[in-house]
Amino acid sequence: MKASLFLIIFLLSTNSFAFTLNIVTEQFPTYQYLDENGKLVGPSVDKVTAVLAHADVPYQLNVEPWHVAYNAVTRNPETCIFSIGRNNEREDKFNWVFPVGRFTSSFYALKSRHLKLSVLEDALKYRTAVIRNNFSHQYLKENGFTEQEQLVVISSFSKVLEILETRKNQLDLVVLGDSQVQDASKSNKLMQHLEPVLKLDHFDNQLYFACNKSVPEYITDKLMKSFEQLSLLDR
Structure with a gap:
């Protein structure tokens, strides 16, 4: 029994460690943009990377034109995107993990x-x-x-x-x-x-970090909890 329990814990921890989240975004000044050194910066980037670090989720981040980034998150499992607006057409396509800012x-x-x-x-x-x-x-x-x-x-x-x-x-x-x-x-x-x-101005103008629905629930749960904990610290 103890051996079986140890094996389950080992497999879960190994799976968590092996998982790398693929994240796509676009250049969208002033929320996220490449600076003079080619580094992605901006308030949305700061918020997203802080949540990922707090949740201890490994990731790789790619900057693409919007239509490429959007196609990637709709088609590829284990992929998330920011900063994306929320509407009726997109509502059921993604898991909406946490807000990153507002836009007009x-x-x-x-x-x-x-x-x-x-x-x-x-x-x-x-x-x-x-x-x-x-x-x-x-x-x-x-x-x-x-x-x-x-x-x-x-x-x-x-x-x-x-x-x-x-x-x-x-x-x-x-x-x-x-x-x-x-x-x-x-x-x-x-x-x-x-x-x-x-x-x-007749719509929800919130921008989000959202994920393909194939991203494991334990990953999105960790991200949501980290966002909530960091939000409490900022108050």
């Missing part, structure tokens, strides 16, 4: 276009660029926007600049995170030609 997004237009929007429905008569599988892409589809009529789907934030240069006559609006625009405007003059024309 807006419709942006070229200042030279003098576009005015009062409500979301006003944007239905325009062509709007969105990042594939981004929160705003899914949110607009939930509210009647289609890729056949209103939406131009792009692969990453960097493509926004390319579109502004080459296709600005075929495009009216772009939906972006406000912090991304503010950060990019510091170094790119093209971004300074954009102005916010309508804030998207």
Whole structure:
């Protein structure tokens, strides 16, 4: 009996030690971004790495374009992602482990276009660029926007600049995170030609650390408990 109990404990501890969590994210200033030395930094990174260290969960972290990171966490077991918004389309796909911050997004237009929007429905008569599988892409589809009529789907934030240069006559609006625009405007003059024309504010604007549902429950439980314990220490 004692030998069997020892074997069970040994196997559980060995399994825990052998497990390495795969984590994916994107550059999303100011929440997480690569500094001048190529190191991923930012408040979301600080929170996530603190929880992982407290929970003593080994991990590897990769920075990818959003659509690559999102595909990875939906398809690959033992994978988690941050910072991801929570909506109806995503709700049942992931385990939502802990929050990492809040965000805001807006419709942006070229200042030279003098576009005015009062409500979301006003944007239905325009062509709007969105990042594939981004929160705003899914949110607009939930509210009647289609890729056949209103939406131009792009692969990453960097493509926004390319579109502004080459296709600005075929495009009216772009939906972006406000912090991304503010950060990019510091170094790119093209971004300074954009102005916010309508804030998207009718949804949960919390960002999360979320995991593929194949991540073992004992791992997500450890992370949740560590987040709660660290949150208590911060009060």
